[in-house]
Amino acid sequence: MAQIKAVNPDLLVGGPVDAWPSSAMIGALLKRCPELDFIAWNLFITGSAETPIAKVFARTSKLQQEVERSRKLSREILGKEIPVMVSSYTMNFRAWKPPDVRMASPIGGVWNALALIYLARADTFSGVMYNVLAKDCGMFGPRDGYAISAGMLPKSVDPELINVRPLAHVHE
Numbered sequence: 001m002a003q004i005k006a007v008n009p010d011l012l013v014g015g016p017v018d019a020w021p022s023s024a025m026i027g028a029l030l031k032r033c034p035e036l037d038f039i040a041w042n043l044f045i046t047g048s049a050e051t052p053i054a055k056v057f058a059r060t061s062k063l064q065q066e067v068e069r070s071r072k073l074s075r076e077i078l079g080k081e082i083p084v085m086v087s088s089y090t091m092n093f094r095a096w097k098p099p100d101v102r103m104a105s106p107i108g109g110v111w112n113a114l115a116l117i118y119l120a121r122a123d124t125f126s127g128v129m130y131n132v133l134a135k136d137c138g139m140f141g142p143r144d145g146y147a148i149s150a151g152m153l154p155k156s157v158d159p160e161l162i163n164v165r166p167l168a169h170v171h172e
Helices: 002-007 023-032 053-059 062-078 106-121 145-149 166-171
Strands: 014-019 038-046 084-092 140-142 162-164
Touching (some): 014 023, 023 038, 023 062, 038 053, 038 062, 053 106, 062 084, 062 106, 084 106
Parallel strands (some): 014 038, 038 084
Antiparallel strands (some): 140 162
């Protein structure tokens, strides 16, 4: 941390950028690096397309709970609250096996709206989706096979067409 700040003291430094870190992990990080500017980590709701959509929606409240838990830990350990950055979030971190076509359908957009509501309620510093190319959990791209499989695009779609998924429209 000191080496990074030595290059440019205005840089903001955070971590751990892990998927669902435990309270013990966040606590240890805050004790070891009390000068952190923010806590950053990835939040994923499920790891399977076979998770019933009702369960996916029910689990989405965890986004708010986990961000609030991190901020509470910073208050308890550091005596001050530091921001939480959700460096990646999505309804399924393993959307390719089995294919989760919900990511390309309107349900993905509805889910993203709910996720953003929970992140906003938690006063999240930043919520990022960095998977841009629409293969499995991306936001848009050419020949979106998942959107074709979900019935959102015809099989004969122009291969040059850039499909913007409902999830991306909501994120914008």
